Amino acid sequence: xxxxDEMAPGWEMVVGLEVHAELATETKLFSxxxxxxxxxxNTNIDAVSLGLPGSLPVLNEMAVELAxxxxxxxxxxxxxxxxxxxxxxxxxxxxxxxxxxYDKPINEDGWxxxxxxxxxxxxxxxxxEDTGKSTHIGGGGRVxxxxxxxxxxxxxxxxxxxxxxxxxxxxxxxxxAYASELRAILVTIGAxxxxxxxxxxxxxxNISVRKPGDPLGTRCEVKNVNSLRSLGxxxxxxxxxxxxxxxxxxxxxxETRHWDEEDGRTQTLRVKEEADDYRYFPEPDLVPVDPDExxxxxxxxxxxxxxxxxxxxxxxxxxxxxxxxxxxxxRDLDELAxxxxxxxxxxxxxxxxxxxxxxxxGAISLDAASFATxxxxxxxxxxxxxxxxxxxxxxxSAGGDPRTIASARGFEAMDSGELETLVDRIIADNAETWAxxxxxxxxxxxxxxxxxxxxxxxxxxxxxxxxxxAQRASTA
Amino acid sequence: xxDTALSIAASxxxxxxxARAVIxxxxxxxxxxxxxLHAFNRVTADAALEAADEVDRxxxxxEDPGPLAGVPIALKDNICTRGVPTTCSSKILEGWRxxxxxxxxxxxxxxxxxxxxxxxxxxxxMGSSTENSAFGPTRNPLDPTRVPGGSSGGSxxxxxxxxxxxxxxxxxxxxxxxxxxxxGVVGVKPTYGAVSRFGLVAFASSxxxxxxxxxxxxDAALLYEVIGGHDPNDSTSMPGPALGVAKxxxxxxxxxxxxxxxxxxxxxxxxxxxxxxxxxxDAADALAAAGAKVEEVSVPAAVYGxxxxxxxxxCEASSNLARFDGVRxxxxxxxxxxxxxxxxxxxxxxxxxxxxxIMLGTYxxxxxxxxxxxxxxxxxxxLISRDFAAAxxxxxxxxxxxxxxxxxxLDAKTSDPLxxxxxxxxxxxxxxxxHPAMSVPYGTGEHGLPVGVQVMAPALGEAVMFxxxxxxxxxxx
Numbered sequence: 001x002x003x004x005d006e007m008a009p010g011w012e013m014v015v016g017l018e019v020h021a022e023l024a025t026e027t028k029l030f031s032x033x034x035x036x037x038x039x040x041x042n043t044n045i046d047a048v049s050l051g052l053p054g055s056l057p058v059l060n061e062m063a064v065e066l067a068x069x070x071x072x073x074x075x076x077x078x079x080x081x082x083x084x085x086x087x088x089x090x091x092x093x094x095x096x097x098x099x100x101x102y103d104k105p106i107n108e109d110g111w112x113x114x115x116x117x118x119x120x121x122x123x124x125x126x127x128x129e130d131t132g133k134s135t136h137i138g139g140g141g142r143v144x145x146x147x148x149x150x151x152x153x154x155x156x157x158x159x160x161x162x163x164x165x166x167x168x169x170x171x172x173x174x175x176x177a178y179a180s181e182l183r184a185i186l187v188t189i190g191a192x193x194x195x196x197x198x199x200x201x202x203x204x205x206n207i208s209v210r211k212p213g214d215p216l217g218t219r220c221e222v223k224n225v226n227s228l229r230s231l232g233x234x235x236x237x238x239x240x241x242x243x244x245x246x247x248x249x250x251x252x253x254x255e256t257r258h259w260d261e262e263d264g265r266t267q268t269l270r271v272k273e274e275a276d277d278y279r280y281f282p283e284p285d286l287v288p289v290d291p292d293e294x295x296x297x298x299x300x301x302x303x304x305x306x307x308x309x310x311x312x313x314x315x316x317x318x319x320x321x322x323x324x325x326x327x328x329x330x331r332d333l334d335e336l337a338x339x340x341x342x343x344x345x346x347x348x349x350x351x352x353x354x355x356x357x358x359x360x361x362g363a364i365s366l367d368a369a370s371f372a373t374x375x376x377x378x379x380x381x382x383x384x385x386x387x388x389x390x391x392x393x394x395x396x397s398a399g400g401d402p403r404t405i406a407s408a409r410g411f412e413a414m415d416s417g418e419l420e421t422l423v424d425r426i427i428a429d430n431a432e433t434w435a436x437x438x439x440x441x442x443x444x445x446x447x448x449x450x451x452x453x454x455x456x457x458x459x460x461x462x463x464x465x466x467x468x469x470a471q472r473a474s475t476a
Numbered sequence: 477x478x479d480t481a482l483s484i485a486a487s488x489x490x491x492x493x494x495a496r497a498v499i500x501x502x503x504x505x506x507x508x509x510x511x512x513l514h515a516f517n518r519v520t521a522d523a524a525l526e527a528a529d530e531v532d533r534x535x536x537x538x539e540d541p542g543p544l545a546g547v548p549i550a551l552k553d554n555i556c557t558r559g560v561p562t563t564c565s566s567k568i569l570e571g572w573r574x575x576x577x578x579x580x581x582x583x584x585x586x587x588x589x590x591x592x593x594x595x596x597x598x599x600x601x602m603g604s605s606t607e608n609s610a611f612g613p614t615r616n617p618l619d620p621t622r623v624p625g626g627s628s629g630g631s632x633x634x635x636x637x638x639x640x641x642x643x644x645x646x647x648x649x650x651x652x653x654x655x656x657x658x659x660g661v662v663g664v665k666p667t668y669g670a671v672s673r674f675g676l677v678a679f680a681s682s683x684x685x686x687x688x689x690x691x692x693x694x695d696a697a698l699l700y701e702v703i704g705g706h707d708p709n710d711s712t713s714m715p716g717p718a719l720g721v722a723k724x725x726x727x728x729x730x731x732x733x734x735x736x737x738x739x740x741x742x743x744x745x746x747x748x749x750x751x752x753x754x755x756x757x758d759a760a761d762a763l764a765a766a767g768a769k770v771e772e773v774s775v776p777a778a779v780y781g782x783x784x785x786x787x788x789x790x791c792e793a794s795s796n797l798a799r800f801d802g803v804r805x806x807x808x809x810x811x812x813x814x815x816x817x818x819x820x821x822x823x824x825x826x827x828x829x830x831x832x833x834i835m836l837g838t839y840x841x842x843x844x845x846x847x848x849x850x851x852x853x854x855x856x857x858x859l860i861s862r863d864f865a866a867a868x869x870x871x872x873x874x875x876x877x878x879x880x881x882x883x884x885x886l887d888a889k890t891s892d893p894l895x896x897x898x899x900x901x902x903x904x905x906x907x908x909x910x911h912p913a914m915s916v917p918y919g920t921g922e923h924g925l926p927v928g929v930q931v932m933a934p935a936l937g938e939a940v941m942f943x944x945x946x947x948x949x950x951x952x953x
Contacts, residue, residue: 047576051799053569053677054556054578056710087841095800149814151803279841281850284681286711286790302528424894 002071007171008247013239014208014216016167019182020160021192022200023066024454029129029159030057030099037198041152056285059083060219063159065108066191067127068299071107072162073185073306074122080290081106083283085379088276092132092151099231100128100162102280106289107321110186113308114177115326121166132156161191161386167206167216171237176228179203184307184330196227205235209242210251217242218252222266224259238266244331288441310334318347328354332364345375357389370395374402384461387411410461419452419460423468426451438476445469481547481641481695485588488546491535491890495528495546499590502548506592506639513634514617515624517553517563519593524548527590549584550634550643554601555686556675557581560591564677565609566599568825569806572836578675579710580644580686580703587702595630598836599827600797601651601679603627604899607890608829616659618925622883625655625899626688632659635689642699643689648679649785650879650903652687653915657878657928662696662918662945663689665903667935668910669699669714672707674789674906678796680789681712685905691948693916697722700938718938724943727824730767732944734851737762737932738772744779747898748880751921756877759918759929762951763875763944773871776909780856786897788852788908789943793830794837800825827841832893861909868934872945876902878915878928902930912938916948 007013025035031048071078076411084102105126111119133155138147163182169175183194183201194201208219223240225231236260242252257266305313307329314325314334318341328334333354340350353375358366374395378388381405391405426448427434437444445466452465479498480851487493503521505864510516531541551557554564556574560583565571581591598608604853606614606629614629617637618734624633627643632655645652648664649776671686678684688699704718709731739745742753764770802808802821809820824833840849867874889896912935915928929948933941 050804051563052574052805053572053799054574054576054675056674058709058711087795087798088800089801089815089818091801091803094799094804096801097795133870277843279838279843279846280796281791281841281846284712285678466486 004083007043008035008240008243010211011239011243012170012212012218012411013169013235013236014205014210015169015171015177017165017169017178018204018206019163019179020130020202020204021070021160021163021194023063023161024190025060025062025159026194027060028157029063029127030157031059033157035158036154037200039154041150041154044154045156048321049094051096051154057099057283059286059289060159062129066159066289066362067106067125067161068296069189069303070125070186070191071110071162072296072303073189073191074107074110074112074125074163076110076122076125078107078291078296080104080288082288083127083134083286084280085283087279088129091149092153092156094132094153094156097461098129098131099286101126104288112178112181113172114181115311115323116177117309117322120168120174120178123164123166125161125163128160128162130155130158130160131383152226167208172239172350175205175235176232178438179228179231180330181307188304188307190304197385201230205231205238206236207238207242209239209246213338217246220252220254220266221256222259223256223269224261226261230259230261233264234266237264258306261413282441286412314338318351319342319352320347324351324356329349336364336366336368336371340372340375343369345372346379349375349379353388353392357392358396360396366396367399370400370402377402379408381461383404383411384459386458386462419456419464420468422452422455423448423465423472426455427472480692481544481690481698482692483655484547484641485543485545488531488535488588489540493546494944495531495541495590496525497546499524499528499592502592502639505637509637510618510639512620513637513679514612514628515595515613515614515637515639516550516593517565517596517630518561520560520591523560524590524592527585527937531590532770539796543587543698544584545588547642548592548640549588549589549699550595550640551581551591552601552628552630552631552644552645553583554597554677554679555594555644555679557591557594559870560594562594562610562677563832565597565598565611566825566827566830567610567807569677571609572806572927574675576675578686579672579707581675584644584699585705586635587888589642589702593634595628595643595645597630598627598646599625599653599830600677600793600852601646601684602793602829602833604650604654604896605884605886605889606630607886608771610826610827612816613886613939616883617658617756618778619883619923622885622925623658625658625879625883627651628663629655630663631689632656632663635659635661635691641691642695644686644699644703645689646676646679646684646686647903647907648683648685648789649907650900652689653903653913653930654879654899654925655762656689656915657917657926658883660694660926660928661689661691662914662916662949663687663791663928664696664700664914665906665912666700666938667703667714667912668907669937670719670912670938671703672705672710674707674709678792679749681796682792683785683789685907691743693942693949694722694725695835696914696945697725697942700942714936719938721939721942723947726767727943729763729796729944729947732763732768732873732940733775733871733942734760734763734768734770735867736770737867737876738774738776739776740876741772745880745901748877748902749882749921750921752877752880752882752927755919755921756929757873759948759951760875763947766951768944771874772873773867773874773903773951775863775867775874777856777859778905780895781860781908784853784856784860784902785900785909786836787849787856790833790837791841791850794834794841797826797830797834820838829893857908860905863907863936864909864911864932868937872933872940874932876928876930878902878934880921882921882925882927887912900908905928906932909935911935912941914941914945916945916952918948918952
């Protein structure tokens with residue numbers, strides 16, 4: 001079995017992702033039952049959630065608005081749409097049909113842009129209702145061999161948007177970048193909380209492999225991927241599995257496969273011997289959704305700036321490539337960065353601090369003016385990198401003025417005369433070691449720098465100390 | 477003649493009679509005749525008496541319980557009643573108690589009406605004789621060897637037998653109008669969306685409408701006004717309050733344009749009883765005599781209604797009835813796996829006609845057949861609407877017989893489903909078009925059994941429909 005992270009030579013993979021995102025509404029798609037995670041089983045239910053006879057769906061307008069936000073954010077055509085029934089029997093589906101959208105989805109033909117500028121196609125993003133959740137007890141723990149099953153209908157009827165990506169993805173890394181970007185978009189526009197671990201964002205991957213130039217291979221759909229990391233692992237595993245089969249003369253069977261996180265393998269869940277027949281037909285209990293242009297434009301105007309636009313804005317201000325602004329935007333700290341840069345702080349240092357030293361809770365509340373002042377103190381040589389980091393940490397946790405914090409901690413810029421005296425004293429105190437250093441034992445420099453740092457409680461500027469020792473050596 | 481809803485409400489509101497006395501009287505009639513007729517799946521005597529006392533209390537305190545104060549009403553047993561079993565005359569729902577009232581149930585209760593029982597029907601409203609009930613057939617009060625029609629046979633029989641002056645049924649392809657005709661009462665199918673379907677157990681969602689039965693057109697109009705109007709719980713319900721129709725009853729038909737549909741008058745659709753055609757012509761003549769302009773009109777696509785209906789209705793039914801799977805409520809027949817339990821439950825719980833239609837619908841929606849069946853049927857539906865719209869450019873209402881036959885004997889048609897389906901041939905087009913239509917008793921046919929004449933009107937044309945219906949009623953008596 002090939003298990004390298006690299007693609008086997010002579011092969012390419014073709015991946016398309018189907019993402020189900022729970023929409024962040026107060027109530028369910030077709031009823032007033034709460035849309036809430038983590039409640040006691042079967043407490044967020046009502047007649048519609050249970051599909052009781054005589055109950056009728058009433059469309060949640062907020063869900064439509066959020067779906068339109070998704071469509072606009074993914075550069076889709078937002079259009080008049082029709083709900084359809086997808087018919088199949090399953091105990092966690094109360095009506096034994098799912099209300100979804102089929103040939104007339106609300107959003108069609110869009111794309112999203114990765115931080116590196118790649119655009120990946122979106123086929124559609126339609127609205128549908130979620131199913132309940134089954135727990136199979138006893139036997140083999142699967143639906144077909146369990147002793148009995150329990151069903152929780154809390155999730156039944158929660159609004160979903162299903163985002164069907166085009167098979168434009170060519171590596172596990174790119175798939176992760178796509179999913180990550182999509183999640184960032186959904187969270188940014190307030191459409192979904194994007195929590196993969198709670199199942200509010202679920203990613204299924206359609207994977208096939210082929211030799212470059214060949215037609216598309218038979219694909220397998222991999223389900224149960226619960227994190228971005230698993231997504232990458234599952235895709236690499238599955239592509240390698242398919243290549244192994246093909247290289248040993250076998251053929252790929254179209255099937256749905258289950259990712260086993262512990263084993264790090266995919267396993268057959270069910271074989272698709274023929275196309276599923278869901279007997280779709282237009283949902284007669286609902287009328288077509290025909291959002292007028294004015295409403296769509298109102299939603300567009302109110303849309304929060306998207307990650308791609310924010311990366312570009314920050315990159316422009318900082319004079320870097322958009323990909324270098326990605327982490328700052330991902331952490332939602334780009335406004336802080338832009339404000340600090342506008343206050344005259346060095347853009348490179350601002351991004352560095354955000355990426356390395358601000359991955360903490362509360363960072364978002366950091367006052368831009370103080371942050372800018374601090375960075376200016378650093379670049380002016382008033383504080384060392386280490387001191388800056390310590391002041392920054394206090395600014396985040398307790399607030400205050402960076403100058404006051406620095407002086408309270410005794411972070412006065414050390415007089416270079418003072419430092420030269422110290423360097424000379426340490427050389428004199430350790431004459432033998434110094435001789436070794438001069439004799440070619442370059443590692444001894446670390447000892448001397450360390451001594452200075454110890455004597456100054458780490459307040460000396462490492463760069464200056466190194467320079468002073470270098471000077472002493474060259475004049476020795 | 478039994479008391480009308482109007483006269484009961486007037487006497488109860490004025491304090492002349494108590495609602496309790498009204499209910500007791502009707503319960504006595506039920507006790508006497510119900511064992512033979514089996515109009516009800518359940519008589520809710522105790523709850524009715526309790527509700528009657530509440531109406532009486534309000535009257536005695538000077539309050540007005542509403543336009544249906546103290547009026548007994550029977551409800552088809554596919555209309556949900558909170559805490560009261562709602563079976564659809566199916567074993568699969570036996571014992572199920574809905575946790576809510578249908579919107580129409582709330583509305584009639586708010587108007588002061590008192591539910592006296594849940595009436596028998598063809599299982600899930602699939603049938604034209606009420607013989608497809610899991611709990612046995614209902615008999616026609618006018619001749620107990622005969623069927624009351626269906627599927628709302630219990631509601632029609634209840635009114636005809638004097639068990640209640642008014643009742644509610646549901647009409648998917650004629651299930652109110654045909655039994656009304658066969659039992660000699662008035663039956664109304666409103667415009668699609670005029671009456672909320674919330675709480676009506678769905679058969680074919682795009683066709684189902686709840687509507688009234690009554691002994692008089694005026695009672696039907698009163699009940700129509702009570703149950704109509706927008707309901708936020710039904711997305712297909714039309715905006716605005718119920719249409720006012722009672723005010724049109726006495727307006728006469730002077731100058732109205734009445735079209736006699738030639739395809740439904742023996743011209744194209746075959747098998748319509750001669751005496752029924754004769755009564756329909758009598759009705760047209762009476763309207764002409766009252767000042768209406770009566771002419772024959774052709775509605776060519778109406779002929780295709782039956783075939784389109786027997787695709788669309790089963791398709792929707794196959795999906796609507798999927799939920800009866802033994803998992804959450806109603807019957808469960810245990811088996812080794814969930815799928816086997818589903819199958820065992822549905823096999824035991826559904827009767828043969830329901831199974832037949834589920835299979836028809838499942839087949840017609842299957843990949844590869846959808847366009848040929850469901851798709852084509854929807855196109856026919858559009859054609860029917862278009863042809864009716866064209867006719868309504870020149871006519872205010874259209875006239876036809878309601879049913880091709882008078883009440884037939886039990887078991888006469890049970891062995892051949894297709895013959896049974898033909899009962900609906902004249903009523904189905906209005907369901908497909910979403911238009912209102914009503915059946916008004918008009919004389920008698922074979923064996924002295926009642927004949928119903930159908931008045932059809934364009935969407936939201938209920939006022940003119942009732943106007944003509946009232947004129948027919950006056951000329952018939």
